[in-house]
Amino acid sequence: MIALLLSAAAFTSPALSRSSVGKAAVQMSLQDNVKLGLAAAALAVSMPAFAGDIANGEQVFTGNCAACHAGGQNSVQQEKTLELSSLKSYLANFNGDESAIVYQVTNGKNAMPAFGGRLEDDEIADVASYVLSKAKAGW
Structure with a gap:
């Protein structure tokens, strides 16, 4: 917080010194601190739960999924692309995020094997992010 105040002070008023900004930070009321904490918590809650590494997801997909799902298709059941x-x-x-994809990859279904024991949780999250990003882009 103090660093934020200092950087803001550097752009707003050259007359503000480190000591006056530091005093302002110390004088913040409890109510201001609570508001700041609630805002940070709201931001953390609104972030997606599975923001995986898409680049790594592509590598995981290529090594584990592309045999059946090359180009977003399905060589086993053509209708389930x-x-x-x-x-x-x-x-x-499916609600538009990665959670249903993570579930499917982890547990498998019908002809699709479960990858829960083969891949790490972060690899599954990464491949789910990759698949969703490609699906939204139209493969």
Whole structure:
């Protein structure tokens, strides 16, 4: 917080010194601190739960999924592609984020094997982020 005040002071008033900014930071009321804490908590809660590493997800996908799902298609069941419209129609509880994809990859279903024991949780989150990003872009 003090660093934020100092950087703001550097751009707003050359007359403000480190000591006057420091005093202002110390004099912040408890109510201001609570508001700041609540704002930070709200920001943390609103962030997506599975913001995976898409670049790593591409590597995981290439090594584990592309044999059946090259280019977002499905060589086993042609109608169950990884296109966004297909994901919406056949993934249980798909709400537009990675959670349903994570569940499917982790647990498998029908002809799709479960990767929960083969891949780490972060790898599954990464591949889910990759698949969703490609689906939204139209593969």
